[in-house]
Amino acid sequence: MSSFVLLTISALGLAGLYFLLASGLSLIFGLMSVLNLAHGAFFAVGGYAAWFVMDSLDALSPGPRFVVAVLASAAVGAVAGAVVELGLIRKLYGKHTEQILLTIGLGTAAVALMGGWFTFDPRLLAQPAWFGNTTAILGANVPNNRLLILGVAILLFAGLMVFLTRTRHGLIIRAGVENPSMVRALGIDVSRSFTLVFSIGGLLAGVGGALGAVFFNGINPSLGTAQLIFAFIVVVIGGLGSIPGTAVASVLVALTQVYVNNYGATGMGSISVVVLLAAILLIRPQGLLGKVQA
Amino acid sequence: MTFVSISNLQVYRGEAHVIHDVSFDVAEHGVTALLGRNGVGKTTTLLATMGLLPASGSITVGGVEVVGKPTHHIARLGVGYVPEDREVFSTLTVGENFRLAERSGSEPRYDLVFDLFPDLKGRLGQSAGTLSGGQQQMLSIGRALLNPASLLLIDEPTKGLAPTVVEDVVQALVTATSDTTVVLVEQNLWVAAHLAKHAVVLDQGMVVYQGDMETLASNPDLAGKYLGVAVR
Amino acid sequence: MPFGIPGLFTGPIQSAGTLQVLAVGLVLAGLAMSYDVIFGYTGLLSFGHALPFALGVYGTNLLMEHLGIQYPLAVVAAVIGNLAVAAILGAVALRTAGVAFAMVTLAFAEAFALLVLTDPFRFLGGEEGLTLASDYVPDIFRGVVNLRYIYWLALLFAVFVFVVAWRLVSSKAGRVFAAIRENEPRVEMLGLRPFQFKLASFVISSGLAALGGSVYLLVVRGANAGTTSAEFTLSILVMVVLGGAGKLWGAALGGLVYGILSLRLSSLANSDAIAGLPQWLSGPLSEPLFILGALFVLLMLFAPGGISSIITRTRSA
Numbered sequence: 001m002s003s004f005v006l007l008t009i010s011a012l013g014l015a016g017l018y019f020l021l022a023s024g025l026s027l028i029f030g031l032m033s034v035l036n037l038a039h040g041a042f043f044a045v046g047g048y049a050a051w052f053v054m055d056s057l058d059a060l061s062p063g064p065r066f067v068v069a070v071l072a073s074a075a076v077g078a079v080a081g082a083v084v085e086l087g088l089i090r091k092l093y094g095k096h097t098e099q100i101l102l103t104i105g106l107g108t109a110a111v112a113l114m115g116g117w118f119t120f121d122p123r124l125l126a127q128p129a130w131f132g133n134t135t136a137i138l139g140a141n142v143p144n145n146r147l148l149i150l151g152v153a154i155l156l157f158a159g160l161m162v163f164l165t166r167t168r169h170g171l172i173i174r175a176g177v178e179n180p181s182m183v184r185a186l187g188i189d190v191s192r193s194f195t196l197v198f199s200i201g202g203l204l205a206g207v208g209g210a211l212g213a214v215f216f217n218g219i220n221p222s223l224g225t226a227q228l229i230f231a232f233i234v235v236v237i238g239g240l241g242s243i244p245g246t247a248v249a250s251v252l253v254a255l256t257q258v259y260v261n262n263y264g265a266t267g268m269g270s271i272s273v274v275v276l277l278a279a280i281l282l283i284r285p286q287g288l289l290g291k292v293q294a
Numbered sequence: 295m296t297f298v299s300i301s302n303l304q305v306y307r308g309e310a311h312v313i314h315d316v317s318f319d320v321a322e323h324g325v326t327a328l329l330g331r332n333g334v335g336k337t338t339t340l341l342a343t344m345g346l347l348p349a350s351g352s353i354t355v356g357g358v359e360v361v362g363k364p365t366h367h368i369a370r371l372g373v374g375y376v377p378e379d380r381e382v383f384s385t386l387t388v389g390e391n392f393r394l395a396e397r398s399g400s401e402p403r404y405d406l407v408f409d410l411f412p413d414l415k416g417r418l419g420q421s422a423g424t425l426s427g428g429q430q431q432m433l434s435i436g437r438a439l440l441n442p443a444s445l446l447l448i449d450e451p452t453k454g455l456a457p458t459v460v461e462d463v464v465q466a467l468v469t470a471t472s473d474t475t476v477v478l479v480e481q482n483l484w485v486a487a488h489l490a491k492h493a494v495v496l497d498q499g500m501v502v503y504q505g506d507m508e509t510l511a512s513n514p515d516l517a518g519k520y521l522g523v524a525v526r
Numbered sequence: 527m528p529f530g531i532p533g534l535f536t537g538p539i540q541s542a543g544t545l546q547v548l549a550v551g552l553v554l555a556g557l558a559m560s561y562d563v564i565f566g567y568t569g570l571l572s573f574g575h576a577l578p579f580a581l582g583v584y585g586t587n588l589l590m591e592h593l594g595i596q597y598p599l600a601v602v603a604a605v606i607g608n609l610a611v612a613a614i615l616g617a618v619a620l621r622t623a624g625v626a627f628a629m630v631t632l633a634f635a636e637a638f639a640l641l642v643l644t645d646p647f648r649f650l651g652g653e654e655g656l657t658l659a660s661d662y663v664p665d666i667f668r669g670v671v672n673l674r675y676i677y678w679l680a681l682l683f684a685v686f687v688f689v690v691a692w693r694l695v696s697s698k699a700g701r702v703f704a705a706i707r708e709n710e711p712r713v714e715m716l717g718l719r720p721f722q723f724k725l726a727s728f729v730i731s732s733g734l735a736a737l738g739g740s741v742y743l744l745v746v747r748g749a750n751a752g753t754t755s756a757e758f759t760l761s762i763l764v765m766v767v768l769g770g771a772g773k774l775w776g777a778a779l780g781g782l783v784y785g786i787l788s789l790r791l792s793s794l795a796n797s798d799a800i801a802g803l804p805q806w807l808s809g810p811l812s813e814p815l816f817i818l819g820a821l822f823v824l825l826m827l828f829a830p831g832g833i834s835s836i837i838t839r840t841r842s843a
Binding site (some may be wrong): 035037080088091092095097098100101102104105107108109110111113115116154201222229231232235236240257263265266267269270271273274275277278282287 | 562571618622625626628629630632634635637640641643644646685690727756757760762763767806809810811812813814815816818819820821822824826829830
Binding site (some may be wrong): 171172174183184185186187189 | 383437
């Protein structure tokens with residue numbers, strides 16, 4: 001029983017990471033119809049930012065240092081997202097295929113750039129001692145870092161929902177995901193929200209990278225890209241543009257992957273996620289909480 | 295007095311040359327009905343005016359050229375749009391649909407809107423996707439009226455609605471459009487005749503009639519020839 | 527008479543190294559053309575085109591090694607097997623469109639990639655891949671001495687794909703493909719069922735890709751897990767767009783250029799010229815993927831129609 005609890009909480013931690021990657025993707029695609037294949041790079045950039053802070057900010061003790069590291073990864077991710085949108089994506093406004101292709105090139109180049117600067121070897125994040133300890137939950141000794149990752153992901157999910165439901169910008173984004181033309185017809189320049197959405201996506205992915213460096217025992221340039229396929233599957237299963245859907249799908253995908261890998265055969269976990277995707281698409285092509293495409 | 299002037303308008307939808315060379319004027323204050331058979335380019339004309347479709351030629355609203363301008367800019371000039379199929383934001387509540395339309399620098403006219411559509415006042419927390427067709431139509435119109443509009447573009451407001459609801463919508467439109475310029479696309483000739491003073495008929499992407507609504511409506515030959523409908 | 531293109535090739539055209547590079551480029555040209563049929567002509571954004579190619583590589587080799595079948599027959603069997611697999615997968619994937627379709631096809635390709643890497647039944651070779659079952663390969667293709675025959679095979683393959691693809695896209699079916707890409711609802715209104723045409727396009731291009739895989743097996747003398755990867759499937763898309771989607775010769779050019787570039791860029795990357803630069807420059811520039819990725823970004827910004835559009839532009843200038 002205790003191993004089941006351990007497994008489940010670990011899986012929920014992974015779900016948190018998938019959510020952080022997938023939610024930005026979902027919003028970006030929902031609002032802008034842009035398939036951002038460079039999103040993994042935001043994840044990696046955030047991870048390196050966190051590593052850099054943990055490595056150099058000796059003045060602070062590890063606990064507060066990690067907080068700064070996460071904030072740094074969020075800031076770097078947000079800036080990266082904004083820069084990419086303003087500098088590149090915007091130039092191909094309305095040309096969806098070209099935008100996707102540009103993100104492919106960008107993602108490839110960004111990962112290679114980081115590899116060129118930092119090498120492809122994983123860099124271990126210095127962590128507060130507390131991470132390595134465990135907490136007893138339902139008879140299992142759960143590593144604290146898993147709980148932290150889950151906690152941060154839940155916090156950001158809540159924050160994102162508050163932003164979407166209680167702010168004007170969030171309102172515009174939600175309406176824009178459904179019908180950008182009508183939003184314009186009401187006198188609102190939806191394009192301004194594009195930069196915002198890319199920035200939010202970058203922020204979330206960046207934090208995901210910092211946490212991912214902890215979860216996967218080290219950050220390397222390809223880490224985000226390796227997880228990106230799962231993030232995309234999560235987005236499609238949850239329904240494009242739906243944040244609650246992304247949250248549900250993250251949990252579903254992570255649990256499937258971890259349980260199958262453990263109770264089935266190692267390696268079959270990822271394949272079963274693919275089967276899950278195919279199954280859901282056969283029954284409900286718009287995803288769990290997505291709208292039917294017009 | 296002309297408020298809207300369209301000259302030599304050409305619009306393509308994908309590869310199809312929908313509007314070939316359309317020119318007509320819309321009088322200030324009052325409803326001009328834009329009529330014609332299915333697929334003739336009525337909605338396309340409205341979309342072009344709203345900047346939602348690229349066009350060549352000229353469309354001036356109150357003397358300002360709108361061809362080539364972005365949609366949100368045109369809307370802020372005071373153009374309200376009630377699209378075909380309503381297009382309310384179904385994942386938002388009624389209240390949120392209205393709030394989205396609110397604009398800084400402009401006092402939202404909730405009193406006016408709720409006077410016209412009292413039913414909506416009690417449904418502010420309701421998800422717009424769960425409203426009936428008629429209620430969605432009221433929301434769509436109310437949303438366009440929230441800010442003072444010098445031009446209203448209304449596309450088939452009675453489409454798919456039950457006859458009693460049609461009457462309610464028409465009543466509301468009569469009141470709502472009394473002091474503004476309106477271009478109304480309608481398939482239902484009775485509705486058009488009831489609301490509009492002027493009429494413009496399109497056929498095969500060009501203007502074939504421009505004049506009084508009454509003349510058109512009371513002349514079965516004319517109506518039959520241009521619209522392919524029997525006059526009620 | 528030997529001649530070379532300095533900088534592009536290390537030796538004269540007939541040299542083994544150059545023939546190898548050209549052979550790779552030709553296989554990729556054929557692969558790119560096969561992808562152009564579904565992507566450039568039919569408008570289906572598939573992210574799983576590596577799958578039939580990899581199945582061709584692995585399938586052919588496994589058939590030879592474990593069933594003792596000679597190469598030609600193994601190729602035929604692998605291609606037919608692929609047509610069947612594509613029909614099944616396509617029938618599922620085509621229930622969706624757009625991004626969801628892209629994701630499903632990517633997921634299928636990833637599933638195979640993972641299967642190969644984790645190799646649960648111990649015959650797919652995992653990360654190391656498989657060596658060519660050369661016992662079953664005709665003598666004419668064996669050994670470095672006969673590299674030029676492999677080159678001719680690759681050339682034959684590329685020409686074959688061009689002919690098949692050209693006839694397909696110029697046929698009535700091909701015009702339906704184009705119509706589906708432009709305006710699918712319109713196709714339905716004309717009384718046709720887009721699904722059948724999309725499936726046909728998908729299956730045929732998969733068959734061609736599988737054939738390419740069988741040839742590639744000889745060119746690189748083995749099955750490599752890299753051909754199953756998401757990176758590779760995306761690079762097929764890059765190849766087609768690089769050359770120019772929707773034009774077969776453009777796609778072929780893109781495949782050829784990409785193949786040669788990616789092989790030659792590694793030696794450029796390791797050259798002394800790059801090593802001499804300051805670390806912050808030499809780091810990235812010694813990564814071929816950085817150069818490729820950056821070039822591609824620039825291409826999308828300034829010449830989205832690919833190299834073929836640049837060529838047509840300068841010709842008419």
